[in-house]
Amino acid sequence: MKAMFITAYGDPGVIEPAEVPEPVPGPGELSITVSHSAVGLVDAIIRRGELADYDYAPRPPVVPGLEVAGTVRAVGPGVDRFAVGDEVATLTLPRMGGYAEVTVAPADLVVPLAGTGVSREQAVAGFANTVTAYLSLTEAVRPPVGSKVLVHGALGGLSSVYPEVARLLGANEVVGTVRRAEQIDAALALGFDRVVLSGEFTEALGDERFTVIVDPVGGDVRRASVGMLAPMGRLLAVGNAGGEHGAALDSNAVWGGNIGVVGFNVGGYLAADTSPAVPAARAVLPLFTEGKISLPVTTLPFAEAREAHRRIDAREVSGRLVLASL
Numbered sequence: 361m362k363a364m365f366i367t368a369y370g371d372p373g374v375i376e377p378a379e380v381p382e383p384v385p386g387p388g389e390l391s392i393t394v395s396h397s398a399v400g401l402v403d404a405i406i407r408r409g410e411l412a413d414y415d416y417a418p419r420p421p422v423v424p425g426l427e428v429a430g431t432v433r434a435v436g437p438g439v440d441r442f443a444v445g446d447e448v449a450t451l452t453l454p455r456m457g458g459y460a461e462v463t464v465a466p467a468d469l470v471v472p473l474a475g476t477g478v479s480r481e482q483a484v485a486g487f488a489n490t491v492t493a494y495l496s497l498t499e500a501v502r503p504p505v506g507s508k509v510l511v512h513g514a515l516g517g518l519s520s521v522y523p524e525v526a527r528l529l530g531a532n533e534v535v536g537t538v539r540r541a542e543q544i545d546a547a548l549a550l551g552f553d554r555v556v557l558s559g560e561f562t563e564a565l566g567d568e569r570f571t572v573i574v575d576p577v578g579g580d581v582r583r584a585s586v587g588m589l590a591p592m593g594r595l596l597a598v599g600n601a602g603g604e605h606g607a608a609l610d611s612n613a614v615w616g617g618n619i620g621v622v623g624f625n626v627g628g629y630l631a632a633d634t635s636p637a638v639p640a641a642r643a644v645l646p647l648f649t650e651g652k653i654s655l656p657v658t659t660l661p662f663a664e665a666r667e668a669h670r671r672i673d674a675r676e677v678s679g680r681l682v683l684a685s686l
Contacts, residue, residue, distance in 0.1 A: 363460035369409030372669035385436035425458020429480035449483035468634035505530035507571035523551035579604035
């Protein structure tokens with residue numbers, strides 16, 4: 361079969377096609393004939409080598425891609441919830457591997473699509489991120505009903521689904537930040553109550569304080585956000601899109617302010633225990649079937665994986681990028 365590999369750290373040119381043996385599912389696994397694979401920022405971060413110093417990060421050569429949709433190709437021993445031909449999507453792929461004609465996934469991290477009314481494009485564009493957002497707000501932090509939430513990078517794949525997930529869990533108001541003024545309307549269309557510019561969010565929000573701040577950006581944004589938490593508020597670190605090696609925080613400010621900083625990495629979380637995945641998927645499915653979450657998607661052929669990464673690096677992406685076997 362054909363797969364697209366990150367062959368070394370570098371620019372999008374390091375992504376190369378290769379012929380490799382078709383994977384065979386082991387116990388508790390199934391293989392999927394991939395029709396759609398999401399291109400995530402984490403794929404680009406891994407390709408650029410920004411996580412090279414961390415033991416948990418995949419290293420080249422690696423087939424990127426965490427979210428795929430397609431049909432079940434084969435089932436491994438002990439899998440009785442799926443049959444060959446079922447239409448499915450993955451919540452995450454612990455070993456990556458999505459940019460391929462066939463991939464293998466733990467059955468516990470796969471959800472059926474038949475009868476849901478959710479298209480494969482929307483499933484790979486938003487379903488995994490919505491489950492991530494739900495788990496982060498129920499397992500990593502538990503904001504009380506009536507919470508006020510601030511989400512940075514509002515147009516990012518993960519950030520874009522937080523408004524509806526936060527409201528599902530009882531949030532009263534969800535505010536977003538974007539980099540440019542022309543992005544505000546697109547963010548408001550995703551369900552944010554208000555949107556401000558990330559370069560001036562502390563001035564724009566003034567004395568406002570938040571129960572939860574969702575930060576996929578890191579760096580200066582993370583440092584400034586700590587001061588905007590309400591007493592007993594929590595900053596939820598869910599990424600490092602800004603690329604800074606690590607944001608140093610004043611631990612005395614955390615202690616004195618009765619606030620907290622919590623990290624949530626869904627891949628590591630579900631690798632340790634897959635059992636929360638399917639219940640979370642069932643909880644967020646109505647957000648898609650009722651049309652509360654419908655994300656803008658740009659689809660490219662699998663062969664254009666380099667172009668997809670070029671667009672991510674150039675910050676030309678609005679919504680999600682999806683590779684498809686067109």
